[in-house]
Amino acid sequence: MTINVVGKRKEARANAKVKEGSGKIRINSRPVESFNDEMFRLMIKEPLKLAENKVEDVDIDIDVEGGGKMGQAEAVRQAIAKGLVEFTGDEELEKKFEDYDRYLLVRDSRTAEPHKPSVSSKGARKHKQRSKR
Numbered sequence: 001m002t003i004n005v006v007g008k009r010k011e012a013r014a015n016a017k018v019k020e021g022s023g024k025i026r027i028n029s030r031p032v033e034s035f036n037d038e039m040f041r042l043m044i045k046e047p048l049k050l051a052e053n054k055v056e057d058v059d060i061d062i063d064v065e066g067g068g069k070m071g072q073a074e075a076v077r078q079a080i081a082k083g084l085v086e087f088t089g090d091e092e093l094e095k096k097f098e099d100y101d102r103y104l105l106v107r108d109s110r111t112a113e114p115h116k117p118s119v120s121s122k123g124a125r126k127h128k129q130r131s132k133r
Helices: 038-055 069-088 091-100
Strands: 002-009 011-019 023-025 058-065
Touching: 002 023, 011 069, 023 038, 038 069, 038 091, 058 069, 069 091
Parallel strands: 023 058
Antiparallel strands: 002 011, 011 058
């Protein structure tokens, strides 16, 4: 049995496939331990630590694209949490994730605002300063 779930954050999108296995977690075909950024690794491992021994008999393959490093990390952790809840069907685990961080199971809809056509291209609403007198 294979479960497919999606995690999203800002412009990042993570597609996760959860299936029976031996506890391997791969992101873009690389094991989690191979990533150098410690903050990235810690964020990804949050749902795994909360799930405790439920992760030992599950393999998770994640393909992540778009956005920046932290957006991708949050999309991955959301995909892992959603996949574990759907695979195990455990309401207690779902409640645990919900109490720890709601965004492990629910998409955070905040994104950057698109830039508007203006004189200055520094941001969505920034304009050149002007004097009134």
